Amino acid sequence: MLDNQAEATPDRRPAIVICAYDTAETGWDPVEDLSxxxxxxxxxxxxxVNGADPETLALTLENHLRDRNCRALLLVGRTLQGDSFRVQMRAENRLSDGTGRQDDTGPGLARATAPVAEIVRALNEAGLAASASSESEADAGSYLLYRILSSLPDGTDSPAIGLLRAPAASSDASVQRGVKAAAATMARHLSPLPRRHLY
Structure with missing residues (x-):
């Protein structure tokens, strides 16, 4: 009887969407064991959210963020710039191949809303060399970061949105450790969802 009640009770924890946007990425697997x-x-x-082409992913992620229970988004990708993890603090208004503007009327830059400094600290504490970076990379990650941030409606409590880049040569285990450190840090900043009262 208790099990049935537990199953019927909605999960009131805020949601964090984690998306490894590159379809070839093997480093992040949300399922840890055989359970x-x-x-x-x-x-x-x-x-x-599994990787896909940038346009499809953008629509999928925007739909998730329309759900008031979804309070954060962590994009996960790779960097070719150096051998440490990078938390990208902003994205430029560029197409996914780095050419031209993706939005003719949008701002030139969009800033991540995730707690960047705390994520970098958590990565370092997890034994991973990491830094914050203002430099965009001409890829789907920067495209998605800008697209998602610029599509947020005005005047709302903005979700935490960030982009974590692992070094190209990082092992799957290191990527897993990095994603968990970043997501756990973001989770600490999320308010509990309001309780629903039945009358």
């Missing part, structure tokens, strides 16, 4: 249950940081639940 088939995705990893979740304390106080939040993860919603994994």
């Amino acid at each position: 088939g249950i995705a990893w979740n940081p304390q106080g939040a639940r993860t919603v994994p």
Whole structure:
């Protein structure tokens, strides 16, 4: 009887969408063991989104963020710039190949809303060399970061949105450790969802 009640109770933890946007990425696997249950940081639940072409992914991620229970988005990709993890602080108004503007009327830059400094600190504490960077890279990650940030409606409580880049040569285990450190840090900043009262 208790199990049935537990199953019927909605999960009131805020959601963090984690998206490894490159279809060839193998480093981030949300399912840790044979249980088939995705990893979740304390106080939040993860919603994994698989890689796809940038336009399809942008629409999928925008739809997730329209859900008021979704309070954060962590994009996960690779960097060719150096051998440490990078947390990208901003994205330029560019197409995914780096040419031209993706939005003729949009601002030139969009700034990440995730707690960048704390994520970098958490990565370092997890034994991973990491830094914050203002430099965009001409790829789907920068395209998605700008697209998602610039599509947020005005006057709302903005979700935490960030882009974590792992070094190109990082092992899957290192990527897993980095994603968990970043997502757990973001989760600490999320407010609990309001309780629903039945009358």
